[in-house]
Amino acid sequence: MEQYLIPILTNILLALVPLVFVLVYALVTIYVEMKMAAHIQNRLAYMRTGWHGVLQPIADMLKLLQKEDTIPTVANKGLFILAPYVVFTGTYAAFAVIPFSSAYVGSNIDLGAFYLLGVSALVVVGILMGGWAANSKWTLYGGVRSAAQVISYEIPSAFVILAVVMVTGSMNFSVISKFQEGGIQNWLILGGAFPLAKKLALIPFMLIMFLIYYVSSMAESNRNPFDLPEAESELVQGYNTEYSGMKFAMFYLAEYANLFIVSAVVTFLFFGGWTSPLGAMASGPWWDAFWFVTKCMVFVVLNIWLRWTLPRFRVDQLMYMSWKVLTPFAIACVLAVGLILVW
């Protein structure tokens, strides 16, 4: 009995690490986002709950917990209740293959990147479910838009991941990270750990692929300028219009968690994952975790900055960009990277 119990308990504990991380990270990011938005817009944001409002995200969370959990009478009750949890499961499951440092990874499987693409697609199912089950025309629009958008943008991002996997020879994010060890000059955005000629040939493609992936990731996380599924001025609040209380909080949490996931993937693919930019200096399990989270937060902050600066695309422009701009370029990059590797 005991020989089963201990591994199971260990696994549960290991699986809880990202959950704790996500909760803390979400609170921090909500605060950062609100403060950044406020400063971009020349105002102050939270100032009253604690020092400069640092306790406000916690207060917000408590408020959401207490709120009445309304379910529209015309809604499809089962799907309506299930949807936020499906969305959150899809996002949270992706954390399994994210190595936070050289010492910690939830599941060190070789198909990491592949698995991540697969489970993130589950989010669409949840959003579509929520949008449909609420039985409102606005939420239906949000759900359908979201499905079209996320599926379209998964294609260029999958191609970019494919190209990087070709370079590093593995789908395991730990291996991809290790490949870029040895300092900033070995990061894939700067051509990776290759001889100089090869490096120089790779750099332009890596830059293009980084842009492609970053744009697609913004679209996949449904944030401005690609926030069409929840476009306030068009669709009221999109797929989560009818949600309140804890279910709404789940959507919210999933959105922020998803933001972290896509930032983490950018970090792994191009910016050395958990490796230190200083080479052997400042490395080790704790330092790795520090570098990883710092790099991810840079991209999260960049995303927030863009969100509060840019207007929103239109549906057809969004589709045009995915299918006629990003996808062909991504395919071309995969080809070029392949040729460079063979050469």
Next chain:
Amino acid sequence: MTESTTTQTTTSSGRTLRTEEMIINMGPQHPATHGVLRLELVVDGEIVQEVIPHIGYLHRCFEKHCEHMTNYQQVIPYVDRMDYCAAMNNEFAYVVAAERLLKIEVPERVQYIRVIMAELNRIASHLIAVGTYGIDIGAFTPFLYCFIDREMILDLFEMTCGARLLYNYMWIGGLSHDLPPEFIPKAKEFCRYYKKRIEEFNNLLTFNEIFVKRTASVGVLPKDVATNYGCTGPMLRGSGVDWDLRRDDPYSVYNKIEWDVCVGKGEVGTVGDCWDRHIVRMREMEQSLRIIEQAIAQLPEGNVQAAIPKRIRPNPGEVYARTESPRGELGFYIVSDGTATPYRVKGRAPAFSNLSVIGEISRGAMIADMIAIAGSTDIVLGEVDR
């Protein structure tokens, strides 16, 4: 209510499916309808087939109220509440009409102060228009930039007459208060400050690539359609019609001031698209600054309450006076029967005519375009419904 059309579609496997256009209600509590407007949309997926505006949610019987006032002055606070974004301009139109009915001349100083106030309010009103237009297109930040600047104008109004939104400042024959001494330096400072802000705003929103993509060649309002529907103001000028009542039917002292009328030229798309209407508003704000600066420079001394009549009892007759409000031709038609109460007051609201064209220009557009078009008409429901 419109009937949605039903069509039969055959799938590749040979099954026939019944497809139907969807009717969807946008408003009266929708974030993009700028108040209590209900738009009934007939949509085919994302494509809008038909838009039917339903108005009247903010109807307050303005015109009927006017017939039951004890005198002509009491109408002014009601006029304020028509286009609450530009109350000064509304008062201006009403007092010009009433003064023409009474055939009185008002002192020069009053004229100039009225022009300064009306142009300041025009800027404040356009700030709301372009700011909320940013929100409609999905950019939230420009809106708050606009409100910071609008706040300075409201401060100027507050120091003059104590009110920030609905002023009751222009009276028939005069003004409720003279300008306080600190007004002129503050207004000059605002003009200097705001010129730079317009540039900053244009960089942030007007020339933003995504914004241009969203608004260029969207909701094109051709010249003839604009004139046929009675569109006025930035809507008409956006379509390339060079028509501004301040120049073409001058009232007050506008003929003593130099400024340009801005028209849409289709710089990034077609003449009369949403972007043209937006840029006309942006450029009009610059021109308003020019007007304010000149008016301040020419401002004569005098008493602002000298010409206010003790009792208003116009001879039987009627008058129609029209002015250029931020939204277009705002006119008041007043009929007097010789008593102290107006026999009839009719307001010609520009937003009402501008709104009527929505159905025409958004047919076949996408839902997001529809929002962009509705936003570019810059309606104020208080004025539409009165």
